[in-house]
Amino acid sequence: MNKSSSHQFLLIGLPSTGKTSFLAALWYMVNQSEIECALSLDRLEGESGYLNQIRDAWLEYKPVARNPLDSEKAVSMILKRRDSSASVELTFPDLSGESFRLQWAQRQFTTQYDQRLREAKGAILFVHPENISKPHRIDKLNELVAAMGGAEVAQQDMNEENAEVKPKPWNIEKAPTQVQLVELLQFISGRDYFRPPFRLAIVISAWDLVSHLWKNAGDWLSSELPLLRQFLDCNEGLFEVDFYGVSAQGGRYASSLFTAGNFKDAKAFVEEMSKKSSPVSDWLWSLFDVPTQTILLDKDQTQQTVESVLIRSFNQMMANASIYDEDRFKGVKLRPETKEIMKGVAVQMGEEAIRLNRLLLEDAYPSDLTRTRQYAEEATALQKKKPGRRVLLVGSNVKNPHDITEPVQWLMH
Amino acid sequence: MTTGPLQPNDPSKPAAPAVGDSTAPPPATPTSASEIIDLPRGKELSESLALALARSRPLRWVVVAGPVGAGKTTLVTSLYELFQWNRVPEYVFAGSETLPAFEERCYLARTASENLEPETGRTIYDPIPTYLHLRVAALKLPRRFSELVFTDVSGEMFEHARDSTAACKELTFLRRARHFLLLLDSKRSLVLDKRWAMVEEAKALLQSCLDSEMLAHDCAVRVLWSRFDYFVQAGDTTEHQEFRKDVATGFQASFGHRISDFKFGEIAARPTRAPKLGFGKGVVNLFDEWVSDSPQATEMNLLPKSGGTRESEMFGQRHFATGEKP
Secondary structure (H helix, E strand, O other): OOOOEEEEEEEEOOOOOOHHHHHHHHHHHOOOOOOOOOEEEEEOOOOOHHHHHHHHHHHOOOOOOOOOHHHOEEEEEEEEEOOOOOEEEEEEEEOOHHHHHHHHHHOEEEHHHHHHHHHOOEEEEEEOOOOOOOOOEHHHHHHHHHHHHHHHHHHHHHHHHOOOOOOOOOOHHHOOHHHHHHHHHHHHHOOOOOOOOEEEEEEEEOHHHOOOOOOOHHHHHHHHOHHHHHHHHHOOOOEEEEEEEEEOOOOOOOEOOOOOOOEOOHHHHHHHHHOOOOHHHHHHHHHOOHHHHHHHHOOOOOHHHHHHHHHHHHHHHHHHOOOOOOOOOOOOOOOHHHHHHHOOOOOOOHHHHHHHHHHHHHHHOOOOEOOOOEOHHHHHHHHOOOHHHHOEEEOOOOOOOOOOOHHHHHHHO | OOOOOEEEOOOOOOOOOOOOOOOOOOOOOOOOHHHEEEOOOOOOEOHHHHHHHHHHOOOEEEEEEOOOOOOHHHHHHHHHHHHHOOOOOOEEEEEOOOHHHHHHHHHHHEHHHOOOOOOOEEEOOOOOOOEEEEEEEEOOOOOOEEEEEEEOOOHHHHHHHHHOHHHHHOOOHHHHOOEEEEEEEHHHHOOOOOHHHHHHHHHHHHHHHHHOOOOOOOOEEEEEEEOOHHHHHOOOOHHHHHHHHHHHHHHHHHHOOOOOEEEEEEOEOOOOOOHHHOOOEOHHHHHHHHHHOOOOOOOOOOOOOOOOOOHHHHHHHHHHHOOOOO
């Protein structure tokens, strides 16, 4: 058996930036033979249950369950180089996005992360183009409103409402994405064991969502996160960087969040809910505060307004946790698909919980809610692709646009 | 020492929460305390942290002085905001030891606050000064960094220094200043029965700084009409221009012979009254001055550069880890 050289790389990124999806697609791609990847599986060794679990979700076009803070895993793969057959052991601590958010907000590392950082030969930094917060200024917004002819209205609104408007308190967690990412990198470069240059593959995930606007990931970063780009450009002595646009999922999955049209008759739905004729209705109605209940029951409100309130409230509620409770759903006939998901272990948070909650609500209100899903057509088109063709990469050093191991190869060089 | 809380300039508006108290309740700590490593907090630098930073690298100290509400913090945060959008010609953002502190100060001018009009929280008086830090690099020389340290102190501190040379001598940061900015509030300049008193207060402060020998001979002094958009909004009449000319002549007569590098200027860091001036009007010109001179490593008799490690952070880690507050 060949002796493996070993490399440990960190996957860095704020919550919901595509780290686990990347890992799931990577595990599939190194195992398949349809696409010739530069790295392929050499042999199984040790635990691969978690990798199989996230790969299966990826193959079933289900959102890969978010990695909770308390179950962070380090996954290992023993791969071989296609060009030399040399064996390589890759280890990726699959750290939750939450842990990186806490680094910024609470100004703390875990000793475990510190140890992994010490051992890491590089990192992949993930950014999701639809999940960034920008430092928008009020003066700029007001200028835009004025340019659109709304100056007088805006000023009038300001005069009337200014005394009543209280700014929301500052919350460090809501700081712009680019600021948080710069700080995460400053934390890394500030460690006493840090030895520059540290290799950093910047991955813009879900690249398919922005590929029609941008030719390469570096340009996207310059435009959307300019502070981070400036920081990277002038700190090349600290961080050696390469940019990738990676579509690991291949496209959008059907969304379980409610959208316009999902309530067949929003006002009738509210009426039924407000009668509290079932435990589910009783519980749902209690979730609305009194002013919202008043708006919902106001006969002068349009269907559109009532529906938008329901959509916003239900989507917020569904994202929190599973809404299933035996007493609450007593008497509701659950379809097999719902029961199947409820057997899963990772339905307490994230996308899986949203999916389960949507099914539960549909089961509770079979004649009031449609079962159509946003992005359903895109999802069907995606399912017609061969799995290996789902992955797509762009980058100046990318040789094979379907080879998801490209950023890893660059880190290894 | 307590950190300086911020409040909106307008007393009729709700007060912003105090620095350090204004974050949402921290989420549950992921692991036990023994498994935690404290990181630099990123708040405004205390005197000791700023000096620790100065020992590790040459710094450019910029003192921003002026009365309460003149726009001292807005001047500094506007530069940070310009870097957020890559709007500083020829220079790029290279880092900061005080990112959360900048963020908190910018917050009330951001849409995320849901404020209707942009504001800057007022810096509450604290007898112990604090500082904000920015590292920048020239585009043409990306690895040559300039480290800027700005005072982040309240107008009250300068009022005390104006009224007493003894109080002025306590402002030891003045000795380190390579750039001393004295702000004259344009808004107050438009109030006929207030403006000359405002000018005399500013002159008295400069006089106190010079007489107490707190400003170095090569310190560049800039007297700036801050919030200049108020003049523009008022039409910037001949009378306004003559007033400013008279003020400049008076300053020149009083201090021109005592200061080697002495100029007047105009800034509108956030010109909400005259948006056409453009965000950060005049700030980039000042910035160019700050980064074009040589930093004070030798003059300040500072220790040699340590080789690029983040000394101030390690200083912070050592002290924060043990609960000691530098």
